[in-house]
Amino acid sequence: QQPVQSPQAVILREGEDAVINCSSSKALYSVHWYRQKHGEAPVFLMILLKGGEQKGHDKISASFNEKKQQSSLYLTASQLSYSGTYFCGTERAESSGDKLTFGTGTRLAVRP
Amino acid sequence: DTGVSQDPRHKITKRGQNVTFRCDPISEHNRLYWYRQTLGQGPEFLTYFQNEAQLEKSRLLSDRFSAERPKGSFSTLEIQRTEQGDSAMYLCASSLKRRSSGNTIYFGEGSWLTVV
Numbered sequence: 001q002q003p004v005q006s007p008q009a010v011i012l013r014e015g016e017d018a019v020i021n022c023s024s025s026k027a028l029y030s031v032h033w034y035r036q037k038h039g040e041a042p043v044f045l046m047i048l049l050k051g052g053e054q055k056g057h058d059k060i061s062a063s064f065n066e067k068k069q070q071s072s073l074y075l076t077a078s079q080l081s082y083s084g085t086y087f088c089g090t091e092r093a094e095s096s097g098d099k100l101t102f103g104t105g106t107r108l109a110v111r112p
Numbered sequence: 113d114t115g116v117s118q119d120p121r122h123k124i125t126k127r128g129q130n131v132t133f134r135c136d137p138i139s140e141h142n143r144l145y146w147y148r149q150t151l152g153q154g155p156e157f158l159t160y161f162q163n164e165a166q167l168e169k170s171r172l173l174s175d176r177f178s179a180e181r182p183k184g185s186f187s188t189l190e191i192q193r194t195e196q197g198d199s200a201m202y203l204c205a206s207s208l209k210r211r212s213s214g215n216t217i218y219f220g221e222g223s224w225l226t227v228v
Contacts, residue, residue: 002154030214030215032216032217034219040221040222041203041219041220041221041222042155042203042219043219044216044217044218044219047214047215047216049214087154087155089154089155089217091215098143098160098162098207098209098215099145099157099160099168100155100157100217101157102154102155102156103154104152104153104154105152105153105154
């Protein structure tokens with residue numbers, strides 16, 4: 001039931017791009033993306049509600065393919081502040097039960 | 113705008129002792145969640161409330177764990193007879209679900225528990 005994230009870890013140089021994927025074996029109602037820095041709480045980035053929806057936030061954007069039960073997070077022109085662990089949280093379609101199930105995370109390190 | 117606040121932020125306790133964590137959600141939020149997170153893992157759902165009603169509990173939540181939200185505002189999570197395996201960060205989160213914008217969940221800073 002836990003969504004699968006890939007890759008597990010990424011190392012980038014400042015200015016490079018990255019894609020983080022999240023896939024589920026269950027039908028999804030929504031996908032939520034969070035970034036967590038070491039020792040801190042997860043910080044909300046964005047929520048995607050509809051199949052095929054895309055959203056953007058500064059140079060971070062995401063897509064949600066409802067039919068494939070997949071979401072991707074796109075980080076463009078990465079900055080040092082993007083470093084952290086990225087989690088997707090999924091809300092299942094049949095319950096719309098409000099709780100999120102989180103993946104195991106993708107560690108992103110941005111180097112100067 | 114006050115975020116989700118948790119207290120205490122850190123707790124070290126001896127095995128077998130009871131501990132209680134408090135969470136104050138964002139004021140207008142009617143949903144409140146408890147998650148647990150260990151190193152290298154994503155947050156793991158424990159339980160959630162809508163107002164004062166506890167609507168769902170994870171099977172992971174043993175009888176030693178109990179959560180309350182008596183007046184639909186703050187919540188407490190108590191762990192009785194703590195075990196070393198309970199060592200983790202306990203995250204509280206809250207949300208206000210809107211049909212147009214979904215159920216955005218905001219986390220507090222977490223309460224770190226170390227059982228020695």
